Amino acid sequence: MVGTQEQLMVGRVLRASTRGFACGTQSNRVDNKHDFGAFVSAPIANDDTIQAVGLIYAVEIKDDLLVNELVMADAVNASILRDQRENRMVPMEISVLNIGYRYTANGAVVHSLPPRPPMSLSQVDLCTSEVILEFTRRQDFFPLVLNAAEVPSDDLLAAAIRYASWQHDDQQARYEFLVRCGRAIARQLSHDLKRLEHVLALIRPA
C-alpha cells in the first residue's frame, strides 16, 4: 500500500469546497488508486499541516465530438487508441466527498468537514493503510456520508467500509471491524430499516 509520493498520486485538484473536491488526471493513469470508495487526502489551502480526507464517489470520463465519432467507427485501431489516450489527454475527473481531516504532525483525526478546502492544483494522494486504519478507528464520519444528498451514499459508505476492512491483515480483526461498522450504521439508520438492511447486506462478511 505504501509507496513513493508519485505512486500514491491520484490527481490534482480542479475545484473544491469544504464539502468535497474534484480532481483531474490523464485517462491513461487511471488504475486501482481511483476505485469508488477509496480514501484520499489533499492539503487544505495554505496549510500543509492539515490534510482533508475524502472518499472517491465518482470517476467521470469526459468526451468530445471526435471521441463520439470514433465510437461510431467499426473498429478503432491501436494507434488511434494510443493517440486519444496519450496525446489528446482526454481528461478524467474524480469527485471526492470530504469526511474529515487529519493533522500531519501528530496524526490526530477529526471526523468533520475540513476548515478550508484544498487549493486548485494541490496534489491528491491515496491514503496509506496506516492513515485509513487510524481514520476508521471510530465511525463518527458515517453521518457525513449517509446524509450527503449528492452522492450514492449507501453504496459509497459500504464501499468505503469494505475498502477500509482490507487494510486489516488479520481476518479476525477484519471481521470485528465490519461488525463494529454494522453496529454504527444500525444506530444511524434505526429510523429507516429498509435502508439499514440494504447497507448491512452490502458489508456482510463473505
Place this chain on the structure above:
Amino acid sequence: MALEFNKLVDQLHKMGRMIQELDFDVSDRLQIAIQRLYAADDLNAIHERIDMVRRPDVSGYRGAAPLDAPHHERICDTFSPPSAPPGATILAVDGSQIYPNERWRVPYFLTNVGLFVYFHGQEHTPIQATLPKLTYHPDRVRDKNKRVLTNRTIDALRTTREIEELGKAAWELREQARPLVALYDNHLLFWANEDVTGHTELMRKYHGSLVHLHDSRSILAGYVDNPTRSRLVIRLLHLMSLSEEEVRSSELGAGDLEGLSDVDLFNAVLAPGERSALMVQNSPRNLAYKKRGENYEIAFFYIKVTSGYQNAIARIDLPMWVARDTQAVDDLHALLLMQCAMQGRNPYPYVLTRADELAVVSSKDKAKLEEMIRLEWRLNQPDMDPLVFSAKGFGKQIARSNKRLHEI
C-alpha cells in the same frame, strides 16, 4: 441590443419562397457531362485540343489537361482502391494565426503550425507537435510604408511556414517506414500576389520547401475537401465539345455545363473508394511551377472517400514527382482511403483532423497570450498601457458585456 427577429420573419418567408423557385436540378447538364466524359476516350484528340488552347492566339483556358505521355491516363477512366502498403509514415500539417492589431503599441502576429505523424501498420503512438512563432519586431510586422502587414500577407506567411515545417519534418523522418506521405490541408498551387508583402521571397521559400520535400522522397499531397468551386474537368469537357472555330472565338468556360461542378460529376461517376484519372490544371500559375522544374508542376485527381456511412469527394493535388510514380499514387490512394475510414462517420483523414486540432488558436488562447504580453509590458514599461486607448473600442466592450442579475 439583440437582433429583432420579429422584423426578419417576413424577410425569411420571402427567402423561403425564392428558394422554392430556384432550380437546383442539374441532372440534365450532369447527363451531358457524363456522356462527354465517357466519350473523351481518345487521349490524342485531347492532347491536340490542349495544344491548340496553349497557342498564343487562344487564351483563357483554365481547365484540366491530361499529363504528358507516357504518364497520361484516359480522363474517362476510374481506378479501383489499390491495396495499402503494410507500413507507412503519414505526416500532416495545418496552421492558424493571430493577425496583427494596430491598437497594440507594439503590434505582433502569431503563426502556429500543428504537426501530426501517424505510423501506419505499426502499434506506435502518433507524434504530435505545435510550433508557435511570435513575430513582434517592427521591421517584420510592418511593411516598407510602416503599415502593419495585411491579413493576406499573414495568410501567405502561414502557408509558407506550414509547407516549410512539413518539409523539415519529412526530412527528419526520412529513415522511418516507407512510403512517407506528407499531407497538406489545402491545394498546392500556392501563389502570393503582388499585394502580399515580400511575395517574391515567400514564393521562393515555398518552392524551396517543395524541393526539400522532394529530396526527402515524400509523397506530397494537398487535400482539398469538397472542392465545390472546382470546375477544371467540366471546362475540359466543354472544350472538347467545341469545334476548332468555336475554340478560337468563344469563351472557354463551362459553356452549356454552367452551374455544374467537378464534385457533381465525380459524385456520379466514381464508386466509393475509386479515384479519377490524373490530370493537370492548365493555368499560368501551374506553368510557372513547371518552369521551376518539371517535377514541380502540380497534378490532381478526384477521389470518392468513404467512412462506410457517408461518402465525400476530395481533390488531391500532387507534384509531378509523385504523379509520375504509379506506385506512389497507388500508395497515396490506398492510405487516404484508410485515413478517411478512421474517424467514425466523418470521411476525412484522421491525420488532418488532428493537425487542425493542434494548430488552432482559440479565442481563449488569444486572450491568454494577450494577458502574457500585458504582463511583459507591466514588467518592462510599467507606466504605459500596451494598448492605445480607443473610446470606440471601449464603448463596444462595455455595451456588449454580459448583463448581471441583482442578487441578495
